[in-house]
Amino acid sequence: MARIISTKNTSKKDVIIKKAAFLFTKKGFASTSMRELADHIGVEASSLYNHIGSxxxxxxxxxxxxxxxxxxxxxxxxxxxxxxxxxxxxxxxxxxxxxxxxxxxxxxxxxxxxxxxxxxxxxxxxxxxxxxxxxxxxxxxxxxxxxxxxxxxxxxxxxxxxxxxxxxxxxxxxxxxxxxxxxxxxxxxxxxxxxxx
Amino acid sequence: MARIISTKNTSKKDVIIKKAAFLFTKKGFASTSMRELADHIGVEASSLYNHIGSxxxxxxxxxxxxxxxxxxxxxxxxxxxxxxxxxxxxxxxxxxxxxxxxxxxxxxxxxxxxxxxxxxxxxxxxxxxxxxxxxxxxxxxxxxxxxxxxxxxxxxxxxxxxxxxxxxxxxxxxxxxxxxxxxxxxxxxxxxxxxxx
DNA sequence: ATCCTAAACTAATAAGCGTTAGTTTTGTAA
DNA sequence: TTACAAAACTAACGCTTATTAGTTTAGGAT
Missing domain, CATH: 1.10.357.10 (Tetracycline Repressor, domain 2)
Known part of the structure; x- marks a missing residue:
């Protein structure tokens, strides 16, 4: 089962935000889908919602x-x-x-x-x-x-x-x-x- | 039946492009839908495709x-x-x-x-x-x-x-x-x- | 009046969207 | 070993998307 990799200093939420900033920069907010973001992190899109609100x-x-x-x-x-x-x-x-x-x-x-x-x-x-x-x-x-x-x-x-x-x-x-x-x-x-x- | 208003100097295509530039500026390309663009012009979205390719x-x-x-x-x-x-x-x-x-x-x-x-x-x-x-x-x-x-x-x-x-x-x-x-x-x-x- | 064509319309398609519910897996602590 | 909780999963929801096909409207020319 895939897992978001986090350390003591960076929470799983931090990992998601960081990758989101990367993708929003590269493709724009509206053109980046949650499925795409999840792909880059290595989990399913719905799994993200365990850590972020929207x-x-x-x-x-x-x-x-x-x-x-x-x-x-x-x-x-x-x-x-x-x-x-x-x-x-x-x-x-x-x-x-x-x-x-x-x-x-x-x-x-x-x-x-x-x-x-x-x-x-x-x-x-x-x-x-x-x-x-x-x-x-x-x-x-x-x-x-x-x-x-x-x-x-x-x-x-x-x-x-x-x-x-x-x-x-x-x-x-x-x-x-x-x-x-x-x-x-x-x-x-x-x-x-x-x-x- | 609604019609796109064009003059001798500006084709219907020009009217669409101009309005598109306005909306892309205001909301971004990805966040602007063809329905929205059509709305602002005053026709149905599919009618735009008589004048533009995509x-x-x-x-x-x-x-x-x-x-x-x-x-x-x-x-x-x-x-x-x-x-x-x-x-x-x-x-x-x-x-x-x-x-x-x-x-x-x-x-x-x-x-x-x-x-x-x-x-x-x-x-x-x-x-x-x-x-x-x-x-x-x-x-x-x-x-x-x-x-x-x-x-x-x-x-x-x-x-x-x-x-x-x-x-x-x-x-x-x-x-x-x-x-x-x-x-x-x-x-x-x-x-x-x-x-x- | 009749015909033609430009340009609108309606309806439908398949794909993708964010998000939720419910379930299963996994690692940790008792 | 058992129990618990975190965090993943699958499946589905209801919407919206761009685009296409087929049809109807309407204005101008014959």
Whole structure:
């Protein structure tokens, strides 16, 4: 009889969520069936329901885990008395490391949140909106302290977050890249631009 | 008897594709049913098949239309003798305008291409890879001409393309933004960075 | 008025979906 | 060895899916 393999640190539920994140990334939430998920784990579809509540619950778990990770880190950096340049450097580095080290979960949260159903959908969007508005304030503050150029703060946040999100295209050739170098290169472009002065 | 409304410039097929792009953007390809699409157009699902081949064909049409638009524009700019700074400014402005004026089609091409089936999937990826490698060459050439700072060219292309893609988040409040201003602000950040020198 | 054709309709197909109920297997502890 | 509980299994439910075949409608041309 087939069994889900779990260890002391990872429950059977964790195994299912991890594999779900992998498949949702690869094929999309709606196109991934419970039978397919079960196949990849090595059991029958109905067996999954001994450990999880529903397919939707899997998506919810992944999306909110990621959202909370980002919020927690933002709070932690906000509590320091670093300069706004340093705060931004820290949060950008965190986004990059999340992108590289928790690729699948972040990808699902970024791409499949639309398939959430209310009230989860509303909650998720509200949390993200709040997160972004706090980052806009970090830009505004940096401009006032003359650390940053006088740019549009909303556009700046959008540009930075989107650029980092683009690392999803990079993840495939993870083996071929030096992560530290990549991190520095992207930070360099976002902070200092393309053009030689 | 219900009828699909078409004009001299837009065939019934065009009407279906347009509405499909709208729904695929809003709900995702896999989560959009042909019945739903037909509902929005005002006919029965089976009637659609008088005008289109299949659901997959709709996705293919949208994805390759977008891909070809980008490739065509790249060729046109490449044929000029503008500086590489100017070439980059032109292609960025084109990406931004595609993002704002053909939002739904571009969104589908960016997000739902995974649902393509071979050989379309392979073709699509190959075309995109080629596009990106040509842009990398534009960065390399700009560095050699001392127009650009000595940055990692792959990272630069990724950063710029991803930042522009992020405009999809902006599209919702289209009414509230000045497009020209937005375009300039993003270009400014990508070219000159965040930090005051 | 009659005919033709475009384009709608209805009805049905086979396959796949998430999920549940009820049963059996399996490993562990008494 | 027996008893218990965790976690697998089989089978089935009721729905929805894309798509096809065959039929009917309706507008324009003869």
């Amino acid at each position: 397919k939707n619950e899997l998506l919810q778990t992944i999306c909110f885990k990621v959202a909370n990770d980002f919020t927690t880190q933002l709070n932690q950096i906000a509590d320091t008395d670093l300069s706004f340049t340093q705060k931004w450097e820290q949060i950008i580095r965190f986004h990059i490391s999340m992108m590289l080290n928790h690729y699948e979960e972040v990808f699902v949260a970024n791409h499949e949140w639309k398939q959430l159903e209310d009230p989860f959908l509303s909650n998720f969007l509200q949390q993200r909106k709040l997160y972004e508005s706090r980052l806009v304030e970090w830009i505004n503050a940096g401009i006032q302290k003359k650390e940053f150029r006088n740019i549009d703060p909303h556009v700046a946040v959008l540009t930075i977050l989107s650029a980092v999100r683009g690392l999803e295209f990079w993840h495939r050739h993870k083996k071929n890249i030096n992560i530290k170098k990549l991190e520095s290169a992207m930070l360099d472009h976002l902070l200092f631009g393309l053009i030689k002065k | 659901k997959n064909e709709l996705l293919q049409t949208i994805c390759f239309k977008v891909a070809n638009d980008f490739t065509t524009q790249l060729n046109q700019i490449a044929d000029t003798d503008l500086s590489f700074t100017q070439k980059w400014e032109q292609i960025i402005r084109f990406h931004i305008s595609m993002m704002l004026n053909h939002y739904e089609e571009v969104f589908v091409a960016n997000h739902e291409w995974k649902q393509l089936e071979d050989p379309f999937l392979s073709n699509f990826l190959q075309q995109r890879k080629l596009y990106e490698s040509r842009l990398v060459e534009w960065i390399n050439a700009g560095i050699q001409k001392k127009e650009f700072r000595n940055i990692d060219p792959h990272v630069a292309v990724l950063t710029i393309l991803s930042a522009v893609r992020g405009l999809e988040f902006w599209h919702r409040h289209k009414k509230n933004i000045n497009i020209k201003k937005l375009e300039s602000a993003m270009l400014d950040h990508l070219l000159f960075g965040l930090i005051k020198k």
